[in-house]
Amino acid sequence: MGLETRLPSGILLTSVEKFVNWSRAGSLWPATFGLACCAIEMMSTGAAHYDLARFGMEVFRASPRQSDLMIVAGRVSQKMAPVVRNIYDQMADPKWVIAMGVCASTGGMFNNYAIVQGVDHIVPVDMYVPGCPPRPEMLMDGIVKLHEKIRNEQFVERPRKGESMEDFRRRTGWADPVPADESQISSASPGGAGR
Amino acid sequence: MSDNPRMAHPDTAAAERAHLIEHAIEPQLSERLARVRDRIVARFDDLEVAGFRGELTLVAEPGRIVDLLRFCRDDPELRCELLADLSWVHWPGGVHRRIAQETTGWPIYEEVVEQGRIELDYVLYSVTHNHRLRARVYLPDEEPEIASVTDLYASANMMEREAFDMVGVRFTGHPNLVRVLMPDDWEGHPHRKDYPLGGVDVQYKGAVVPPPDQRQY
Amino acid sequence: MSDTTRPRNELEPRHEYTVVSGEWQDLPEAVPDDLMIINMGPQHPSTHGVLRMVLTLDGETVVDNQPVIGYLHTGIEKNAEYRPWVHGVTFVTRMDYLSPLFNELGYCLAVERLLGIVDDVPERAQAIRVIMTELNRISSHLVWLATTGMELGAISAMIYGFREREAILDIFEFVTGLRMNHAYIRPGGLQADVPEDFADRVRVVLADMPKRIGEYEDLLGENPIWLERNVGVGVLSVEECLDLAVTGPVLRSAGVAHDLRKAAPYCGIEQYDFAIPTADTCDAYGRYLIRLAEMRESLGIVEQALDSLPTGPVMIADKKIAWPAQLGLGPDGLGNTKAYVDKIMGQSMEALIHHFKLVTEGFVVPRGQVYTAIESPRGELGYHVTSDGTNKPYRVRVRDPSFIHIGTLPRLTRGLLISDVIAAVASIDPVMGGVDR
Numbered sequence: 001m002g003l004e005t006r007l008p009s010g011i012l013l014t015s016v017e018k019f020v021n022w023s024r025a026g027s028l029w030p031a032t033f034g035l036a037c038c039a040i041e042m043m044s045t046g047a048a049h050y051d052l053a054r055f056g057m058e059v060f061r062a063s064p065r066q067s068d069l070m071i072v073a074g075r076v077s078q079k080m081a082p083v084v085r086n087i088y089d090q091m092a093d094p095k096w097v098i099a100m101g102v103c104a105s106t107g108g109m110f111n112n113y114a115i116v117q118g119v120d121h122i123v124p125v126d127m128y129v130p131g132c133p134p135r136p137e138m139l140m141d142g143i144v145k146l147h148e149k150i151r152n153e154q155f156v157e158r159p160r161k162g163e164s165m166e167d168f169r170r171r172t173g174w175a176d177p178v179p180a181d182e183s184q185i186s187s188a189s190p191g192g193a194g195r
Numbered sequence: 196m197s198d199n200p201r202m203a204h205p206d207t208a209a210a211e212r213a214h215l216i217e218h219a220i221e222p223q224l225s226e227r228l229a230r231v232r233d234r235i236v237a238r239f240d241d242l243e244v245a246g247f248r249g250e251l252t253l254v255a256e257p258g259r260i261v262d263l264l265r266f267c268r269d270d271p272e273l274r275c276e277l278l279a280d281l282s283w284v285h286w287p288g289g290v291h292r293r294i295a296q297e298t299t300g301w302p303i304y305e306e307v308v309e310q311g312r313i314e315l316d317y318v319l320y321s322v323t324h325n326h327r328l329r330a331r332v333y334l335p336d337e338e339p340e341i342a343s344v345t346d347l348y349a350s351a352n353m354m355e356r357e358a359f360d361m362v363g364v365r366f367t368g369h370p371n372l373v374r375v376l377m378p379d380d381w382e383g384h385p386h387r388k389d390y391p392l393g394g395v396d397v398q399y400k401g402a403v404v405p406p407p408d409q410r411q412y
Numbered sequence: 413m414s415d416t417t418r419p420r421n422e423l424e425p426r427h428e429y430t431v432v433s434g435e436w437q438d439l440p441e442a443v444p445d446d447l448m449i450i451n452m453g454p455q456h457p458s459t460h461g462v463l464r465m466v467l468t469l470d471g472e473t474v475v476d477n478q479p480v481i482g483y484l485h486t487g488i489e490k491n492a493e494y495r496p497w498v499h500g501v502t503f504v505t506r507m508d509y510l511s512p513l514f515n516e517l518g519y520c521l522a523v524e525r526l527l528g529i530v531d532d533v534p535e536r537a538q539a540i541r542v543i544m545t546e547l548n549r550i551s552s553h554l555v556w557l558a559t560t561g562m563e564l565g566a567i568s569a570m571i572y573g574f575r576e577r578e579a580i581l582d583i584f585e586f587v588t589g590l591r592m593n594h595a596y597i598r599p600g601g602l603q604a605d606v607p608e609d610f611a612d613r614v615r616v617v618l619a620d621m622p623k624r625i626g627e628y629e630d631l632l633g634e635n636p637i638w639l640e641r642n643v644g645v646g647v648l649s650v651e652e653c654l655d656l657a658v659t660g661p662v663l664r665s666a667g668v669a670h671d672l673r674k675a676a677p678y679c680g681i682e683q684y685d686f687a688i689p690t691a692d693t694c695d696a697y698g699r700y701l702i703r704l705a706e707m708r709e710s711l712g713i714v715e716q717a718l719d720s721l722p723t724g725p726v727m728i729a730d731k732k733i734a735w736p737a738q739l740g741l742g743p744d745g746l747g748n749t750k751a752y753v754d755k756i757m758g759q760s761m762e763a764l765i766h767h768f769k770l771v772t773e774g775f776v777v778p779r780g781q782v783y784t785a786i787e788s789p790r791g792e793l794g795y796h797v798t799s800d801g802t803n804k805p806y807r808v809r810v811r812d813p814s815f816i817h818i819g820t821l822p823r824l825t826r827g828l829l830i831s832d833v834i835a836a837v838a839s840i841d842p843v844m845g846g847v848d849r
Contacts, residue, residue, distance in 0.1 A: 032455070032457050034461075036509055037845065039461075040592065043559075047558075047571055047574035048571045060457075075484065077484055077848070078377075078381075080454065080484070083454055109503070110486050111395060112406075112490065113385060113487055115487070248528070277659070280796055283809070316796065318783050318796065322670050325675050327676075348655060348657065349652075350657030350816055353815060353819035375482060376481065376849075407494040407495065
């Protein structure tokens with residue numbers, strides 16, 4: 001996704017990673033995807049009192065092609081679900097999703113025929129912010145944690161501290177299938193770097 | 196409370212309907228509403244009139260509803276310019292349980308209704324005279340059909356679409372009777388009582404809470 | 413009344429041309445250009461929520477506009493049939509999410525009418541209900557102003573509107589604990605009494621607000637861009653308004669001084685002195701002026717209610733309906749007082765049974781059906797509640813004004829340019845939570 005797919009394989013990229021992640025987290029542009037009550041709290045978070053601009057996010061892009069972050073704010077009904085997926089697909093990599101509020105996280109108090117029980121049935125979610133609706137400070141907390149998550153993303157999977165190569169291979173999916181000869185294993189990163 | 200029929204009389208249709216209509220517990224309508232009622236009843240003599248908590252309800256046959264609404268709209272004494280609301284209630288056939296709560300003992304009354312009905316309520320409001328009345332019809336449960344009133348009131352357009360969407364009533368003469376709230380290819384009519392609520396079990400740390408329509412209370 | 417013979421939902425009939433040879437060059441001018449069908453929404457920065465409009469355009473002029481709604485349908489009405497009466501408050505409060513207290517008030521008034529306890533609700537509860545709902549009216553109009561300004565390009569209006577709204581939300585949080593979706597108004601009264609400095613804090617807001625409303629008038633009122641975009645846009649004549657069951661500021665912009673607070677007063681609002689602003693221009697600018705004037709009137713109502721706030725309980729005395737029970741501040745927050753818990757656990761079996769049944773099942777409402785309407789910021793918010801004598805509603809139908817107003821869109825936007833469509837829809841102020849429920 002994004003920059004990772006274009007890198008030549010096997011190069012140590014620590015400083016580049018840090019720089020790219022810092023710039024991504026520092027200027028994350030949300031797509032306007034307010035649906036219901038949480039949208040009003042999202043607008044309040046972007047307004048003057050609880051300012052989202054200090055996190056680099058005051059520019060709510062209307063076009064999903066220009067945005068990085070989709071804050072699904074509000075309940076997703078069955079009719080709206082394909083639209084959510086459509087907007088998510090239109091966003092360019094790298095992209096993140098925050099499920100704001102309990103309705104977007106799990107369906108909330110509306111456990112019935114009309115509401116999708118959690119937007120993670122439709123799009124992959126990076127951060128769940130509970131609340132009905134979550135206070136602006138709670139949403140900002142979720143955003144700040146998402147920034148930390150972005151800053152810690154790795155382009156290439158590396159073994160963690162104290163992890164054996166066996167465990168590393170199992171965790172990242174190199175373990176299976178084991179090819180017949182070692183020359184089959186390329187040094188390129190396994191698919192989906194950082195995921 | 197109204198007379199508590201513990202068993203319905205399934206013989207006559209009137210008796211069947213009687214226990215679905217709330218009886219005039221407070222028969223004193225205000226003077227204005229009493230005049231309205233008299234005027235309408237003078238013109239249409241096959242209506243049933245009920246009053247509850249000061250509201251006037253006229254029960255009409257489905258075939259007469261357009262005439263009744265037109266009279267209420269055009270008559271200078273009534274002048275109901277607004278169709279404020281078109282509401283519906285589904286009374287399915289079968290056993291209706293009514294629970295009376297006492298501090299000791301739990302008496303439960305049951306009524307058996309032979310054929311399910313859909314009740315449609317047209318709430319008419321007059322801005323000039325400031326009175327409100329309700330015209331009600333009962334339609335049979337399967338294949339309910341009634342004439343549309345979009346020619347009389349343009350606001351009925353959206354409301355009738357919603358009634359079709361939610362309980363399946365077909366309004367003949369409606370210009371565009373398609374679903375309005377549910378997706379176009381949805382099957383079923385959600386506000387019918389035989390349509391499930393459709394929730395999922397909520398599981399958290401091993402405990403399971405059933406969806407609301409399967410809970411105890 | 414309106415012309416009932418004219419088809420309402422059809423395009424203007426096209427003319428038919430017969431062409432004989434030699435006249436082909438006249439045809440392109442005679443036949444109207446092909447119409448273009450464009451989809452606007454449901455995800456759109458300017459459509460006031462998840463509203464989808466399928467526009468049939470002739471160039472940039474709208475020939476027909478079919479709104480498609482249902483993208484926020486939540487099944488609240490059906491959900492309320494499976495919960496006790498008092499739980500219904502938490503559901504209906506989330507419909508029209510800009511005016512949650514109005515939703516609660518309408519529902520509670522309908523339940524109280526069914527119970528027959530309208531006169532038993534204490535006066536202090538009624539007065540506080542009026543104060544909170546009028547403050548909610550102001551905050552709802554502020555969001556209207558903010559979003560309308562943003563959709564028309566006046567982005568500062570967004571910031572200013574939400575800044576003012578924070579002051580009112582602070583008061584809501586002070587009283588109810590939540591900024592939105594409060595579940596504060598319960599059948600029989602209120603959830604809890606207001607704290608002690610409530611009056612002082614509200615008066616601070618009352619003192620500050622008129623100046624801010626004056627700021628909006630200075631910024632937008634005579635602004636040539638605002639005038640250009642709003643004057644003459646979204647015209648609905650009186651006949652069309654009544655035919656389409658339009659109420660609220662839109663009906664008042666057509667000159668009809670109809671307000672349910674005066675026509676069918678509730679919660680003792682008739683003792684307060686306020687005017688009903690109207691305009692006779694039937695356009696978006698008239699609705700803008702009306703909403704600003706309504707904000708000022710609401711400030712007056714809140715001030716009068718504060719001055720004459722009676723003392724007493726805020727929940728009715730009938731213990732079979734009043735809930736929650738005796739509240740007090742305990743070590744773990746607001747809950748039943750220790751004395752009350754001791755009583756029900758230790759002394760009285762009937763109290764225990766009663767408390768148990770009241771909390772798990774809720775009260776029982778006698779059988780019947782009522783229609784209760786209140787004046788929400790958008791128009792007539794009606795509750796058509798049917799009870800079959802049990803502890804759960806049999807049917808809660810909400811007549812939401814925004815749903816009815818969406819039906820006006822074809823008539824409202826015919827002949828307008830696309831940018832005028834946005835201004836017209838914003839002037840109607842639909843809230844999609846109420847439209848779809």
